[in-house]
Amino acid sequence: MxxxxxxxxxxxxxxxxxxxxxxxxxxxxxxxxxxxxxxxxxxxxxxxxxxxxxxxxxxxxxxxxxxxxxTTNYTYFMREKTHFDFFSHNILPSLVKNKKDKVLSVWSAGCSTGQEPYTLSILIKEFLGKDAPNWDTRILATDISQKVLLQAQKGLYPGDSLKDMPNEWVRKYFNRVANTDQYEVTPELKANVIYKTFNLMDPIHFRIPFDVIFCRNVMIYFNQPTKDALVDRFYDSTNPGGYLIIGLSETINKHSTKYKYVVPAVYRKI
Incomplete structure (x- = not known):
């Protein structure tokens, strides 16, 4: 060797x-x-x-x-479920109540093979119900790896990976591929996620600021100065009242960040 x-x-x-x-x-x-x-x-x-x-x-x-x-692009559906519960029960009600333009801007930063953005899209559709067609809820999903983004765009997953999702969601948002144990995300759900290659070290110049940024289990690879600089860029790209959600095993510097701590791994731009 x-x-x-x-x-x-x-x-x-x-x-x-x-x-x-x-x-x-x-x-x-x-x-x-x-x-x-x-x-x-x-x-x-x-x-x-x-x-x-x-x-x-x-x-x-x-x-x-x-x-x-x-690096390891390890992820699965419903990973760190408490984040999705908080998003559904706390963040979405607040955002939807105060949104006059009916636009929700959500960024899945470091989206890997797509489980996170597809889950967020499902949660939004379930929350909005019949009013969902009247909203622009397209999710931006980025990763540095084109390989994992191609997998995410295919939206094809083994049945075992869906075991933690409600059966009703599997029926509504996935189509089983004939004669296999593979499930494909429905065209409607695919259309609600925009995939782009993006290096988190680059300046953030997307069209609009975000109501929620999910960047979970990505900063574990970064040293403290790199994390601090990225969190500052996230803050500048967050709408007032918007949220940053990181991994449960991650921390950001509460003393230097302008975000306000809400609950473990959830921060808000007040």
């Missing part, structure tokens, strides 16, 4: 952290273990040549392969 010398390790993790915010400064063994097969498949004899290539000649596709190897 190829080993990564200290200089190449520093060059590689510095590049990844600067451009993508991902802190791998303590993950030398992980990098070695996960990238050896990539070196072989690309014809590199050692890490030095590979790191040179990534820093000087790589394409977006090459870097995406690198990031997919080193």
């Amino acid at each position: 190829n080993t990564l010398n200290e200089n190449d390790f520093i060059r590689l993790y510095t590049f990844i952290q600067k451009k993508y915010g991902i802190n791998l400064s303590k993950k030398k063994q992980l990098i070695e273990g996960r990238l050896n097969s990539t070196l072989l498949s690309m014809g590199f004899n050692d890490f030095s040549d590979y790191v040179d290539f990534i820093l000087t000649k790589s394409t977006e596709k090459d870097v995406e392969v690198l990031l997919n190897k080193l």
